[in-house]
Amino acid sequence: MLTSTDMALCGLDPHALFAPVANCQTVGLAVSGGADSLALMLLYAAWSGDRPRAVVYTVDHRLRPEAQAEAAMVVAEAEKLGLTCRSLVWDGPKPSSGKQSAARSARYRLMAKAMAADGAEVLVTAHHLRDQAETVLMRLAHGSGVTGLAGMRDFSVVEGVEVFRPLLGVPAETLATLVARAGLSPVHDPSNADPAYERTRWRNALPALGELGLTPAILGKAGERMARIDAFAARAADEFAEAHMTRDALGVLRIARAALDHADPEIGIRAIDIAVAAVSGARSFALGRIEELAARLASGERFAATLAGARLVAQENAIVIHREAGRHGLPTTSLAPGESVIWDGRFSITASRAGTIVPASGLTRKRFRDLTGKELEGPVAGLRAAPLICDARGEIAAIGCLEIAEGFAVEQIPLTSRAGNCGNRPPGGAVALVSPE
DSSP states (O other), rough: OOOOHHHHHTTHHHHHHHGTTTTOOOEEEOOOSHHHHHHHHHEEEEEOOOEEEEEEEEOSSSSSSHHHHHHHHHHHHHHHHEEEEEEEEEEEEOOSSSSHHHHHHHHHHHHHHHHHTTTOOEEEOOOHHHHHHHHHHHHHTTTOOOOTTTOOSSEETTEEEEEEEETTTHHHHHHHHHHTTTOOOOOOOGGOOHHHHHHHHHHHHHHHHHHHOOOHHHHHHHHHHHHHHHHHHHHHHHHHHHHHHOOOOOOOOEEHHHHHSSSSSEEEEEEOOOHHHHHOOOOOOHHHHHHHHHHHHHOOOEEEEEETEEEEEEEEEEEEEEOOOOOTTTOOEEEEOOOOEEEEHHHHHHHSSSSEEEOOOOOOOHHHHHSSOOOOOOOHHHHTSSEEETTTTSSSEEEETTEESSSSEEEEEEEEGSSTTSSSSSOOOOOEEEOOO
């Protein structure tokens, strides 16, 4: 157990660290048994006053013989601190390669399931300053733009789990000192020292970089500054999208070419990213691909290109972007009364009666006119990539956002809700996601 003196000596205030989740009812704590996550658990237990209920999650990946005992240690230490703990197990066959990535996915999948059962709203993790420095270096080496160079954010969504990282500004050494003062012996996973992994190689390079002035603190501060620039540019791009992008009821998006020509280059690149995300339902793309499209558009070229299932057609006065089904097709799903889904990452659909959603792949211009009484103004391919909602009898109730019969509410995902929130906690309210397999 930590004393107030221990925390004061380490310069840490649990109330300030965890304040962003103070209004939650229940949070999860990801604790592996290493020094960083044990410190997280100790700090949370030392948070006095009215705080959210916490459930500790530790995962036995069954990759090392010691893992079971390490998970048991976490359970025992959590109980000593008065915290509920769940020991989760990754059963089944393990991959021969890509073990760290597979273990990470399995870990978040197991914790997401447990969090849903426990009512936990956010998962608190122990990523710290050195982790942030490594992330900034890795992204710099990979050619990331401003968004990537901002590093990890306080809040983000990982593998479908909302994650909060309160320790990004805290040195790893401080956390290790805290654990030592509490008399705990952290576990050491040898894979964290394996140079086969990129992050380990950057970790090993940090001492030499520090001698040149690139310390974790300097790299972390650079990430903070990039995050501020990113937030400013994101707001400007959102304002551009709201002013100069339109979508029809089928999700076909248009941008006035003159508006894009007059935009700041960075805002133009981000606007294209927003547009492609809105049409494809995807969330991120290689920056280089977006920059290539922006350069072609800036040159005045007329062309057509496809990225992530979004077909961009650069005309003389407008840029038209519509969804393409692609080789994997578009999702088909059933709806129960009262159910809400996000279809293809583009449409939010809520049913008050049973029905099904399929792509409108068989519709023609004539059939569209017969059903809606309207002429189809956009490309047929855009129509055929829209959701077709039918009731339990097979009668068409809606095409995209065009209502033909009652019973289904359809809205498009807002243009500016996709790029994240620059590290601030997003509002709650999750619904099911339905995307192509």
